[in-house]
Amino acid sequence: xxxxxxxxxxxxxxxxxxxxxxxxxxxxxxxxxxxxxxxxxxxxxxxxxxxxxxxxxxxxxxxxxxxxxxxxxxxxxxxxxxxxxxxxxxxxxxxxxxxxxxxxxxxxxxxxxxxxxxxxxxxxxxxxxxxxxxxxxxxxxxxxxxxxxxxxxxxxxxxxxxxxxxxxxxxxxxxxxxxxxxxxxxxxxxxxxxxxxxxxxxxxxxxxxxxxxxxxxxxxxxxxxxxxxxxxxxxxxxxxxxxxxxxxxxxxxxxxxxxxxxxxxxxxxxxxxxxxxxxxxxxxxxxxxxxxxxxxxxxxxxxxxxxxxxxxxxxxxxxxxxxxxxxxxxxxxxxxxxxxxxxxxxxxxxxxxxxxxxxxxxxxxxxxxxxxxxxxxxxxxxxxxxxxxxxxxxxxxxxxxxxxxxxxxxxxxxxxxxxxxxxxxxxxxxxxxxxxxxxxxxxxxxxxxxxxxxxxxxxxxxxxxxxxxxxxxxxxxxxxxxxxxxxxxxxxxxxxxxxxxxxxxxxxxxxxxxxxxxxxxxxxxxxxxxxxxxxxxxxxxxxxxxxxxxxxxxxxxxxxxxxxxxxxxxxxxxxxxxxxxxxxxxxxxxxxxxxxxxxxxxxxxxxxxxxxxxxxxxxxxxxxxxxxxxx
Numbered sequence: 001x002x003x004x005x006x007x008x009x010x011x012x013x014x015x016x017x018x019x020x021x022x023x024x025x026x027x028x029x030x031x032x033x034x035x036x037x038x039x040x041x042x043x044x045x046x047x048x049x050x051x052x053x054x055x056x057x058x059x060x061x062x063x064x065x066x067x068x069x070x071x072x073x074x075x076x077x078x079x080x081x082x083x084x085x086x087x088x089x090x091x092x093x094x095x096x097x098x099x100x101x102x103x104x105x106x107x108x109x110x111x112x113x114x115x116x117x118x119x120x121x122x123x124x125x126x127x128x129x130x131x132x133x134x135x136x137x138x139x140x141x142x143x144x145x146x147x148x149x150x151x152x153x154x155x156x157x158x159x160x161x162x163x164x165x166x167x168x169x170x171x172x173x174x175x176x177x178x179x180x181x182x183x184x185x186x187x188x189x190x191x192x193x194x195x196x197x198x199x200x201x202x203x204x205x206x207x208x209x210x211x212x213x214x215x216x217x218x219x220x221x222x223x224x225x226x227x228x229x230x231x232x233x234x235x236x237x238x239x240x241x242x243x244x245x246x247x248x249x250x251x252x253x254x255x256x257x258x259x260x261x262x263x264x265x266x267x268x269x270x271x272x273x274x275x276x277x278x279x280x281x282x283x284x285x286x287x288x289x290x291x292x293x294x295x296x297x298x299x300x301x302x303x304x305x306x307x308x309x310x311x312x313x314x315x316x317x318x319x320x321x322x323x324x325x326x327x328x329x330x331x332x333x334x335x336x337x338x339x340x341x342x343x344x345x346x347x348x349x350x351x352x353x354x355x356x357x358x359x360x361x362x363x364x365x366x367x368x369x370x371x372x373x374x375x376x377x378x379x380x381x382x383x384x385x386x387x388x389x390x391x392x393x394x395x396x397x398x399x400x401x402x403x404x405x406x407x408x409x410x411x412x413x414x415x416x417x418x419x420x421x422x423x424x425x426x427x428x429x430x431x432x433x434x435x436x437x438x439x440x441x442x443x444x445x446x447x448x449x450x451x452x453x454x455x456x457x458x459x460x461x462x463x464x465x466x467x468x469x470x471x472x473x474x475x476x477x478x479x480x481x482x483x484x485x486x487x488x489x490x491x492x493x494x495x496x497x498x499x500x501x502x503x504x505x506x507x508x509x510x511x512x513x514x515x516x517x518x519x520x521x522x523x524x525x526x527x528x529x530x531x532x533x534x535x536x537x538x539x540x541x542x543x544x545x546x547x548x549x550x551x552x553x554x555x556x557x558x559x560x561x562x563x564x565x566x567x568x569x570x571x572x573x574x575x576x577x578x579x580x581x582x583x584x585x586x587x588x589x590x591x592x593x594x595x596x597x598x599x600x601x602x603x604x605x606x607x608x609x610x611x612x613x614x615x616x617x618x619x620x621x622x623x624x625x626x627x628x629x630x631x
Contacts, residue, residue: 003028007167010131011175012144015119019146023123027149029130030166032159032395036359038128038152039066039073047369051075051150051213053185063184063213066153067369072359074367075153077214079193080381083364084389085216085262086195087465087474090225093200093209099480103198107191111198114190118183118209122146128155131165134178134226135238135312135329141230143178143223151182151213157361158219160393163331178206178226180218186211197222199477201229215363220334224310224475227329232478237313237486238329240472242266243306245403246525249299254528256521257311257326257409258502261451261467264415265504265517267335270305272348273297273518283519284512284563287420288571293510295557301525305396306403308333313490314406322496323408332395337375338388339513349375357398364390411498411524414445415517417452418503421566426576428464428584429453430542431503432564434520436532437546438622438629439491440608442499444544446470446487447609448591453505464583466591481598488605495626498532500524501545508566523554531631539618541567541574542581544588546618547630588612 006012006020006028020026029035040049051064063082066075077083091103093111103111126149134141143162147155158180167174187193190211197217200207206226210218227238241259248254258269275281281295310329317325340346353360353375360373364387366380367373378390396402413434421429428450437445449471450464467473469483476483504514537547552559561568567577592609595601601609608624622629 003030003168009170009173010167011173016146016176016179019119019122020127020129023125023127025126025149027126027128028167029128029155029159029164030168032156032164032358035128035130035152035156035159035164036073038149039075039156040068041152042150043067043369051153055185055188058188061185061188064153067367069362069367069369069371069373071354071356071373072361073153073156074362074365074373076364076379080387082195082212082214083381083387085214085221089195089197089217090474090477091196091198092477093198094202096201097479098477100477111200114186115200115209118181118186121183121185122181125149128152130155130159131167131174132159132162133165134162134223136327139227139230139312139314141177141226142174143180143226144176145180145182147180147182148184151184153361154182154213154215154219157215157363157393160332160361160395161215161220161330161334162223177204177230178208178223180208180210180222182210182213182218184211184213199225201477203233206230215334221475224329224472225477227310227312228472228476228483229478232482232486234315235486236315237470237483237490238472239311239313239326240266240309240470241311242269242308243311243326243407243409244270245304245306245407246521247302247304248525248528249301250526252525252528254410254525255306255407256411256413256524257324258413258415259446259471260415261417261449261471263417263452264471265417265502265514266309266415267333268339268504268514268517269521270303270308271346271514271518272303273300273515273522274346281515283515284507284510286509286571287511288422288509295519297522297555297557301522304401304403305399306407308335317406319408321408322494323410324412324490324494324497325406325408327406328396330396332393335392335394337390337392338378340376342376345376352394352398353392358395361393363392365392409494409497410528411500412442413500413502413520414442416450416501416503418506419453420506420509420511421576421580422509422571423573423576426579428580428587429503429506429508430566430577430580430584431501431545432507432548432566433516433552433559434524435501435540435545435548436537436629437499437501438618438625439499440611440621440624441544441546443488443491443605443608444588444592444612445501447484447595448588449473450587464587466587468591481595481600484595484605485600485602488602492604492625498629507563508569509571510563519554519559523552526554533631537630538565541565541577542584543616543618543621544585544612
């Protein structure tokens, strides 16, 4: 029998209880099956469930359409702007310390009256409610969501990403510490049609008001904000990273943790290399000459995914053995498929999504009622222009190979979405196949976290942008210096972890897409029992890139200096490289200026940052911290 009232062991504030007791109706969901049904409960004869609301001054506004498909639920937003995360969605309503814009600053009004209006609007709706744990149960952050029932697809996505609890089976007191309120019409009535997510914090309670239905800034990153807020109070971090245990054909196992801004290749780190039918790999194409580099690997590594985006670094998991232990903060993964453009491109993902063990949620996929959602069939933003952010949510329990226990990180990589760089078009796309980073430089890359070229995940601005501390700064509600110190504490503590920088999309004049990441993973996994020595590297021409490999040999396939040191490419040369390096260094200095006068910054951090402004050499960075990156 369906749950009909709030269970007595669930502890909520009186104003939340008032909403639930005085709204038109409440559907208390206890499993995803109920939310799958709710997502299209009011489908019309054409098979579409229309998610629409009465908006004063605008009439009936259609936000999205959802339909049942053979492999789950497919939902699409009417407004192309809603198909990607707006990086400016977050505003802060409370008075706790923050470096983020407040509601008062941005909108010239206090949030308290809009908060009351939101509660009153919710009381006029049919609602859907369910319960979950932000992070994992052991974090201790019982949470819930209150959403309009007709936005069932949004609730389904949140439940697959963060989990859903059968609250009747919970025996302990469930004292709510995190809560999401969903009120889509307010983006039209109060926020000029923009994605706005308002955070209202205390030291024990975190409210999120999502005034839009794209899950990126709320169902996903909003919960991330809860973890970052409570975690910094308890001296631990949730890293913006994927991680995978890589097993070579020879039995070696290596755990790679891959961080980076949106579009930096986190989900792709969990994918197998895209191969041709004959088993070969087109590593890249030279954008000037048209030359193609083909690679043949007789065997590739097997992969056991651990985390996709939100990676818990909990204190009680650490073993003080020089390595960082991590586990997943999420129950499901929000996977982008813009790089999957046709059938056969990625057989693993195609098999997982075409015939899943349970219904999936698809977003920005051009599917029809009762058809099959195909991950390469992306909806068009306008005629002839595909949406760059097609997604699906994949519950991690559906994967037989997923790692469930905490694992120790061997290699900590950082991804950069790099543009093409040539003599005629010099850019910061000067990063080779991979670079070995001294710990000090690795920390700097996480402080700056460049968003890079052609980001498909967000509504982007022109030029190079920074996502800041650890690349999770867009989701932080507090002070940046606090997280800079926590990141530095990690680098200082886990001296047996090695750091590398890996580009995707381009290596100088070569278009490589994510092959650079996959080939680097194959090579580094095979090197797990053999440390990279100083004889194998040279200092990079741009010191912020650490050390460059002299040569990389992978199963008889040689990657020479042109793919390891971009300045040696004839299509680039040293002059164009230096222009790109100057752009990169200046960008770092611009971003690091934010920290130069922060009294609360760790003294070692201040030394590292000053080294950037003094144009330090790689050796000088290497000498600043323990934990040598080379043997």
